[in-house]
Amino acid sequence: MGNTVARMEEAEAEAPDVVEESEAANAPEEEATAEQAEEPEEEEEEEEKKSITLDDIKTAPMDYRFPTTNQAKHCFTRYNEYHKCIGEKGEGNSDCTIYAKYYRSLCPGEWVEKWNEQREEGLFAGRY
């Protein structure tokens, strides 16, 4: 099983269609060492990475206030919630980072930039 996994990972790393050229060079070495790091329970000092599992990855959750296909309102609401939180608790408050994460997950960059510009000009249409 281990051999099969290693061969598949090497085949992926050698595929010519990787996005970054550097990834092809880095991937075989790092995957080999990552596998070696996983098998013995102790952590190697040179290898600082542990394996990322699915539980470590988060995004804006499904919000039942917005059950429909069109999530534009959801994005707008999260953006406003973030700025409401900033307005109430001050800039850089760690309670507000969760809202920041949500709106950055959902909203396209162009929309956020446009709203930020409107906000600077005092033309933003939202409540906060």
Added chain:
Amino acid sequence: MTDFLFSRAWMDAPEAWQLGFQDAATPMMQGIIDLHQDIFFFAIIILVFVLWMLLRSLWHFYYSNNPIPERIVHGTTIEIVWTVVPSIILMFIAIPSFALLYSMDEVVDPAITIKTIGHQWYWTYEVALWVNFSLYYSDYNQSDEQSLAFDSYMIPEEDLELGQLRLLETDNRLIVPANTHVRMIITSADVLHSWAVPALGIKCDAVPGRLNQSSVFIKREGVYYGQCSELCGVNHGFMPIVVEAVSLDDYVQWVSNKLE
């Protein structure tokens, strides 16, 4: 060695003279294929029956054989039969159809959100991935200005390398972790487009001003091809989509490479 003897080559891109669907890579697409097979079974039965009736009528009752046609107007029993039997057939078709339709509405919290923005005539992908990057990459910058975003243009025919698919390859692929619930947010920056990948069973219009949400769960690693599916101008046929599903570790590594 035996891996190669017994391994399968998945069809995740169109083939010349293809008759059926591409191989499914998501439970949604597998559901669509199964529903299609269910309905096709009844369609064949109906086709054979109707053709038989038609040919029998033509054979036994053509003009020189039967110059005076019948003038039957009523037939209560047969009218009941040919109303009830189609209703039963429709019920057999509706049951798996609604099962699939309602299974689409089942909600699972996604692990990552990928935004797809259609332009004339390319796609932009933005990824917001919140991982405990201190385990992996300590300088992850969380400001507005730095998000993982890239454009995906078709590779023109003159730049294709041997083995690449014409009109389907792109310079940057959308890399996605396999066996992960992915939320796709699809929108457009100018005109209508449509983000479609047949092997994943997903086709969703990209409408300016809307963020259309679609959910994907790719069951196997591989490279999946699709094309823009809403007329959007001169190069509507030349803005394809390539999705590459990789293992979670490979994916996190790709993201951290991109961020650097």
